Amino acid sequence: MAQVxxxxxxxxxAAGFTDDATLPVSExxxxxxxxLARRSTGEPALQYGSTPGLPALRRQTAARVRAQDAAAGAExxxxxxxxxxxxxxxxxxxxxxxxxxxxLCDPGDIVLVEDPTYFVFLGILQSHGVQTRGVALEADGPxxxxxxxxxxxxxxxxxxxxxxxxxLVSYHQNPTGTTTSFAKKAAMLELLRHYExxxxxxxxxxxxxxxxxxxxxxxxxxxxxxxxxxAARVIYxxxxxxxxxxxxxxxxxxxxxxxRRVVLRVKGNHDFGTFSLxxxxxxxxxxxxxxxxxxxxxxxxxxxxxxxxxxxxxRHFPPAVTWVEPRxxxxxxxxxxxxxxxxxxxxxxxxxxxxxxxxxxxxLCYAPDPTRRAPDHELxxxxxxxxxxxxxxxxxxxxxxxxxxxxx
Numbered sequence: 001m002a003q004v005x006x007x008x009x010x011x012x013x014a015a016g017f018t019d020d021a022t023l024p025v026s027e028x029x030x031x032x033x034x035x036l037a038r039r040s041t042g043e044p045a046l047q048y049g050s051t052p053g054l055p056a057l058r059r060q061t062a063a064r065v066r067a068q069d070a071a072a073g074a075e076x077x078x079x080x081x082x083x084x085x086x087x088x089x090x091x092x093x094x095x096x097x098x099x100x101x102x103x104l105c106d107p108g109d110i111v112l113v114e115d116p117t118y119f120v121f122l123g124i125l126q127s128h129g130v131q132t133r134g135v136a137l138e139a140d141g142p143x144x145x146x147x148x149x150x151x152x153x154x155x156x157x158x159x160x161x162x163x164x165x166x167x168l169v170s171y172h173q174n175p176t177g178t179t180t181s182f183a184k185k186a187a188m189l190e191l192l193r194h195y196e197x198x199x200x201x202x203x204x205x206x207x208x209x210x211x212x213x214x215x216x217x218x219x220x221x222x223x224x225x226x227x228x229x230x231a232a233r234v235i236y237x238x239x240x241x242x243x244x245x246x247x248x249x250x251x252x253x254x255x256x257x258x259x260r261r262v263v264l265r266v267k268g269n270h271d272f273g274t275f276s277l278x279x280x281x282x283x284x285x286x287x288x289x290x291x292x293x294x295x296x297x298x299x300x301x302x303x304x305x306x307x308x309x310x311x312x313x314x315r316h317f318p319p320a321v322t323w324v325e326p327r328x329x330x331x332x333x334x335x336x337x338x339x340x341x342x343x344x345x346x347x348x349x350x351x352x353x354x355x356x357x358x359x360x361x362x363x364l365c366y367a368p369d370p371t372r373r374a375p376d377h378e379l380x381x382x383x384x385x386x387x388x389x390x391x392x393x394x395x396x397x398x399x400x401x402x403x404x405x406x407x408x
Contacts, residue, residue, distance in 0.1 A: 007356065009356045010353075010356045010357070010358060011356060011357050011358070011386065011390045011393060011394035011397070012358045012385070012386070012394075013357065013358060013359050013381045013382055013383075013386055013390075013391070013394050013395070013398075014358045014359050014360045014380070014381075014382060015382060015384075015385055016174065016330060016331075016382055016384055016385075017246070017382075017384055017385035018242055018245075018246050018298075018330070018384050018385065019298065019301055019302070019305070019384060019385060020385065021301070021387070022294075022297055022298050022301045023245055024244065024245060024290070024294045027285070027290050027293075027294060028245065028281065028285075030290075031281055031284050031285050031288065031290055032281060034284070035280055035281065035284055041280070044276075044280065045276060045277050045280035045281075046276070046277060047276060048272060048273060048276060049273040049274065049276040049279060050273055051264055051267055051268045051271075051272060051273050052087070052088055052089065052264060053087065053088060053089025053090075053252070053273070053274055053279060054089065054276070054279040054280065054283055055084070056283045056287075057089055057252075057279050057282060057283045057286075058084045058085075058087040058089060058252075059084045060283060060286050060287070061084070061087050061089070061238075061252045061254075062082045062083060062084040062086070062087050062254070063082070064286070065082060065223065065225070065236065065238065065254065066082035068212065068220060068223070069222050069223055069225065069226055071220060072182075072219065072220040072221055072222045072223075073219075073222060074222045074226045076226060077226060078226075078231070080231060081225050081226060081230065081231045081254075082225070082254070086254045086255055086256070086260060087252055087253070087254055088252065088253045088254075088255060088260060088263065088264060088267070089250065089251075089252050089274045089279060090250075090251045090252060090253060090267070090274055091249055091250070091251070091271065091274050091275060092239060092241055092249045092250065092251040093208065093210050093237045093238060093239040093241070093251035093252070093253075094120070094251070095251065095267075095270070095274075096237045096251055096252070096253040096263075097121055097124055097206070097208070097237060098124050099263045099266055099267055099270070100165075100206060100235055100237075100253075100255075100259070100263060101124050101125060101128055101130065102128065102266060103259065103262050103263050103266055104164045104165060104204065104259070105125075105128055105130045105164050105165075106129075107128065107129030107130070108129060108130075108131065108162060109130050109131070109162045109163070109164045110130070110131045110132070110133060110154065110159065110162045110163045110164065111125055111130050111131075111132055111133075111163075111164060111165055111166070111167055112132075112133050112134075112135055112147070112150060112151075112163065112165070112166040112167065113132050113133070113134055113135070113166075113167045113367045114134070114135060114137050114142055114167070114168065114169065114173065114178075115134030115135055115136050115137060115366060115367065115369075115372075116134075116137070116175055116176065116362065116365035116366045116378075117134075117167065117169060117173075117175075117365060117366075117367060118169050118173075118174045118175070118208065118365070119175075119360075119364045119365045121167060121208075122365075122367050122368075125367075126368075130164075131162075131368075132367035132368055132369055133150050133154070133367070133369055133371065134366060134367050134369045134372065135147045135150055135166075137173075137176060137178055139178065140178075140179070140180065140181040140184060141168075141170070141178060141179070141180030141181055141184040141185070142168070142180065142184065142188065144184065144187050144188070144191070147166075147188060147191060148191055150371075151163070151191065151195045153371070155195065155198060160195060160198055160199045161199050161200055161201070163195070163199055163203055164201075164203065164204070165203060165204040165205065165206050165235075166188060166192060166203070166204070166205050166206065167206045167208065168180060168185075168188070168205060168206065168207050168208065168224075169208045169210070169211075170185065170207050170208065170209055170212075170221070170223070170224070171209050171210075171211045171212040171214075171215070171221065171328065171329070172211040172212075172214060172215065172326065172327065172328035172329030172331075173211070173329070174210070174211065174329065174330075174331055174380075175331055175333055175360065175362070175365045175380040176324055176331075176333040177324045177325075177326040177327065177328070177329055177331055177332065177333055178324070179218075179221055179327065179328070180221070181221060182221055182222040182223075182224075182227070185205070185207070185222075185223075185224040185227055186224070186227040186228060188205060188224075189205055189224060189227050189228065189229045189230060189233060189234070190228070190229070192204075192205060192233065193229055193233070202232075202233060203233070204233050204234070204235055204256075204259070205224055205230075205233055205234050205235070206235045206237065207223060207224045207225075207234055207235065207236050207237065208237045209223065209236060209237060209238045210237070210238065210239045210242060210251075211242065211328060211329040211330070212238065213242075213243040213295055213299075214242060214243060214298070214299065214302060214328045214329050214330065215299065215327065215328035216299040216300070216302050216303035216306070216327065216328055217303065217326075217327040217328065218327045218328075223236060224236070225254065231256060232256050233256065234254075234256070235253060235254075235255050235256070235259060236253060236254040236255075237251065237252075237253050238251060238252050238253070239251040239252070240252070240282050240291075243291075243294075243295050243298065244282065244285065244291055244294060244295070248275075248278045248281065248282065249275060249278065250274060250275065250278045250279060250282055299328075302328075302329075302330065302383070302384070305383040305384075305386075305388070305391065306326045306332070306383055308383070308388050308391045308392060309332055309381065309383045309391050309395065310325065310332075312391060312392050312395035312396065312399075313332070313334070313395055313399075315396075315399075316395050316396050316398070316399025316400070317334075317395075317398075317399050317402055317403075318399070318402055318403045318406045320336065320337050320406045321334055321335065321336055321402055321406065322334070322335050323335065330382050330383060330384030331380055331381065331382050331383075331384075332380070332381045332382075332383065333362070333378065333379075333380055333381075334378065334379050334380075334381060335362075335377060335378050336348070336377045336378070336379075336402065336405075336406060337377065337406060338375075338377050339377065340377055340405055340406055341376045341377060342359075342361050342362055342363070342376060342377060342378060342379045343361045343363045343376045344361055344364075346361070346376070347405060348379075348401060348402070348405050349361060351401045351404070351405065352397070352398055352401045355397040355398070355400065355401055356397065357394045357395075357397040357398045357401075359379045359380060359381055359398065360379060360380040360381075360382075361376075361379060362375065362376070362377070362378025362379050362380060363375065363376045363378075365378075365380065381395075
């Protein structure tokens with residue numbers, strides 16, 4: 001962000017900002033106008049709320065996740081797993097990730113993560129003194145054999161008791177765009193249950209579904225909530241910020257007991273409750289259909305932007321560069337030949353910066369893990385914020401750099 005401010009010509013394909021052109025400015029103005037037109041609705045929206053969140057929004061959230069799983073083909077949808085009492089409204093999904101880490105983890109504990117994963121969550125773990133172990137990704141989610149090997153290695157080392165949770169960005173993952181299949185979610189829960197008996201405490205699956213509503217191709221996938229054991233071991237994190245407006249900063253979680261009770265207590269010490277006006281705005285937008293109409297427009301917009309990015313990459317990138325085709329979210333994950341580094345001090349990064357284009361070095365998305373060396377030949381590109389011309393120009397500039405570097 002500092003580079004963008006300091007260099008007006010710089011095209012950033014790095015920041016995970018959402019699309020400006022589709023922000024629901026007029027729709028939000030109308031919803032807020034109706035909300036504030038009467039004291040009976042305006043006063044509660046401008047007053048403190050409760051720590052768990054607005055009851056209406058909690059009911060809507062539980063019903064919405066249940067409906068998503070039903071539409072994705074879930075065969076069994078026990079009401080207890082979508083109880084509004086299990087819902088906690090937070091200041092963005094980021095706050096929920098922080099609260100869960102604070103409640104479940106002590107310094108020296110271990111969290112299992114995808115390799116690569118959401119690098120901001122890695123910062124949360126590091127700030128709490130938590131260690132990490134990476135599990136390699138396949139096309140449909142984490143490699144189950146690698147997960148089993150990591151858990152068994154920790155068991156043999158006598159460190160299984162320090163494992164507290166597995167963190168999974170399950171839909172259109174940041175950074176790779178990978179979506180984890182329901183079969184893998186169920187298998188991961190089974191593996192965690194097997195090893196938690198030896199750990200001596202629960203091992204939770206933290207499912208980060210921040211990009212679930214940004215799907216623009218292919219079918220949806222059922223959440224881990226409905227997998228066997230999901231009711232007791234899955235912490236489901238979602239957000240209304242990315243699908244509606246990031247400035248609203250409202251997220252949510254469905255949490256099992258006793259985790260919910262303790263997280264709620266800690267959250268009360270943090271903030272006394274999430275942004276009340278934003279919650280009332282979202283509840284009204286959901287009730288009126290404004291929210292769903294906006295999400296449909298946003299999906300179409302991101303589908304177009306992903307198409308512009310794919311076309312520019314095919315045109316300008318050398319054949320040695322490969323990438324994952326996005327089906328949702330805001331990112332494209334690209335791989336260069338091994339040995340061609342993309343890190344912040346690499347020739348590729350510095351030449352790209354000199355050409356006024358910015359990307360996220362892939363190595364930043366790999367957790368510190370003493371059992372492997374993090375790859376340094378990948379990069380993340382975002383089509384979320386940049387417009388069509390910026391995408392095409394930025395990738396032309398980056399393509400020249402990659403052609404020169406890969407060729408040498």
